[in-house]
Amino acid sequence: MAKKNKQFVEKVTAMEDDFAQWYTDVVKQADLVDYGPVRGSMIIRPEGYAIWENIRDILDAKIKETGHENMYFPLFIPESMLQKEKDHIEGFAPEVAWVTHGGDEALQERLVVRPTSEVLFAEHYAKIIHSYRDLPKLYNQWSNVVRWEKTTRPFLRSLEFLWQEGHTCHATEEDAAKETRQMLDVYASVFEDYMAIPVLKGKKTEKEKFAGASYTLTIESLMHDGKALQAGTSHHLGTGFAEAFDIRFSNEAGELQPVHQTSWGFTTRSIGAMIMVHGDNCGLVVPPKIAAKQVMIVPVAQHKEGVLDKAYQLKEQLGSIARVDIDASDKMPGWKFNEYEMKGVPIRLEIGPKDIEKGQAVLVRRDTGEKLFTPIDELETAIPELLEDIQRSLFEKAMKHREEKTSVATTMEEFKNSLEQNPGFIKAMWCGDQQCEDQIKEETTATSRCIPFEQEKVADTCVCCQKQAKELVYWAKAY
Numbered sequence: 001m002a003k004k005n006k007q008f009v010e011k012v013t014a015m016e017d018d019f020a021q022w023y024t025d026v027v028k029q030a031d032l033v034d035y036g037p038v039r040g041s042m043i044i045r046p047e048g049y050a051i052w053e054n055i056r057d058i059l060d061a062k063i064k065e066t067g068h069e070n071m072y073f074p075l076f077i078p079e080s081m082l083q084k085e086k087d088h089i090e091g092f093a094p095e096v097a098w099v100t101h102g103g104d105e106a107l108q109e110r111l112v113v114r115p116t117s118e119v120l121f122a123e124h125y126a127k128i129i130h131s132y133r134d135l136p137k138l139y140n141q142w143s144n145v146v147r148w149e150k151t152t153r154p155f156l157r158s159l160e161f162l163w164q165e166g167h168t169c170h171a172t173e174e175d176a177a178k179e180t181r182q183m184l185d186v187y188a189s190v191f192e193d194y195m196a197i198p199v200l201k202g203k204k205t206e207k208e209k210f211a212g213a214s215y216t217l218t219i220e221s222l223m224h225d226g227k228a229l230q231a232g233t234s235h236h237l238g239t240g241f242a243e244a245f246d247i248r249f250s251n252e253a254g255e256l257q258p259v260h261q262t263s264w265g266f267t268t269r270s271i272g273a274m275i276m277v278h279g280d281n282c283g284l285v286v287p288p289k290i291a292a293k294q295v296m297i298v299p300v301a302q303h304k305e306g307v308l309d310k311a312y313q314l315k316e317q318l319g320s321i322a323r324v325d326i327d328a329s330d331k332m333p334g335w336k337f338n339e340y341e342m343k344g345v346p347i348r349l350e351i352g353p354k355d356i357e358k359g360q361a362v363l364v365r366r367d368t369g370e371k372l373f374t375p376i377d378e379l380e381t382a383i384p385e386l387l388e389d390i391q392r393s394l395f396e397k398a399m400k401h402r403e404e405k406t407s408v409a410t411t412m413e414e415f416k417n418s419l420e421q422n423p424g425f426i427k428a429m430w431c432g433d434q435q436c437e438d439q440i441k442e443e444t445t446a447t448s449r450c451i452p453f454e455q456e457k458v459a460d461t462c463v464c465c466q467k468q469a470k471e472l473v474y475w476a477k478a479y
């Protein structure tokens with residue numbers, strides 16, 4: 001059995017040796033995805049899709065609680081419609097997929113497979129919004145989008161991914177600003193309170209903002225290898241799309257005015273973040289609140305009389321307090337232990353003849369490996385407490401990691417040294433000039449991640465040009 005276990009673990013490259021390979025191995029071994037027939041596309045397997053469904057349900061409830069309604073738009077966009085907003089098309093043109101034929105016939109006008117749906121919503125809003133009484137309009141859609149990426153990785157960057165995109169219209173600039181911030185806070189809550197991933201909230205620089213937006217708000221998270229990942233964005237679109245698509249309303253004074261818009265998106269990329277923040281060399285570690293299965297019962301010596309009966313009885317009994325499953329297959333317990341460690345199930349519950357004799361079960365935490373011998377009649381209180389504790393310690397561990405991996409730099413030399421010696425976030429002052437941003441990227445490959453809402457002054461001068469600094473920026477190499 002020992003030999004078998006070893007082989008199983010060897011399928012995953014150690015993260016210290018090659019983090020990218022570790023990620024690919026875990027995604028595959030935990031059975032989250034398979035590769036699709038077209039390069040860069042992915043098949044999301046049940047184990048992966050169940051996690052997405054949990055995240056989606058949590059976020060969908062919050063979207064509805066904040067007054068939004070779900071709807072659905074078509075997949076294709078006529079080329080001429082995408083051309084209407086110039087910055088937008090320029091931003092997306094390099095990565096759109098085109099449809100040129102319907103059956104055997106060449107189309108009169110090429111179609112785009114949606115890379116995002118701003119223009120579809122805009123065209124629709126122009127039709128349905130006339131008066132201030134029609135505002136605000138708060139719509140959201142859950143869908144797939146296609147972006148023809150050159151380099152791809154499952155969840156992180158794939159040709160097609162799943163997401164939600166919210167698109168709203170407001171009477172005033174301030175209302176749109178409030179909405180933009182509200183939805184960023186919703187995203188931050190999903191990451192922090194459910195996925196146990198701490199995020200930095202802030203604003204993107206002009207260079208990094210969404211194509212066609214007035215400004216973009218972002219939440220940024222730090223992965224285990226010290227690289228940042230943009231976890232979700234919320235855009236204030238201003239009146240750009242409203243002008244281009246003629247979305248106007250008459251205000252109370254009867255004057256015709258363009259609406260102020262927002263859009264915001266949250267994608268299956270979040271699963272990539274979960275893997276890279278919590279995972280270890282034994283595989284996935286899934287936070288209890290989004291785990292498909294929270295407790296996996298593994299009967300030990302299940303051929304012995306009474307073991308399976310007891311195991312099924314526990315599944316029944318605990319089913320109302322947690323998402324519980326049982327593996328009663330004839331595979332060896334050691335194989336099962338590894339399997340559910342790989343899949344990141346938060347708690348393993350072992351039950352064998354000796355345990356039954358003692359009236360106990362063995363609870364094993366996925367995050368720490370700690371074994372807890374627990375009386376059977378205390379399981380109903382012990383399990384929810386343990387799940388909560390795992391959830392909390394995953395967040396704390398991730399927060400500690402981020403703090404350890406955050407450095408301050410006041411000169412380019414410090415900047416480069418930090419990136420080399422302790423890769424992670426770098427806090428440095430910036431003059432606000434894009435030239436410095438470009439130069440930092442060129443010299444270090446780090447990009448500006450966000451201008452945090454919580455500003456600090458770590459120096460008086462720009463880390464790059466040493467002129468008067470305007471604001472603090474978080475920088476990092478990023479996915």
Ligand SMILES: [Zn+2]
Nearest residue numbers: 431436462465
């Ligand atoms: Zn500068």
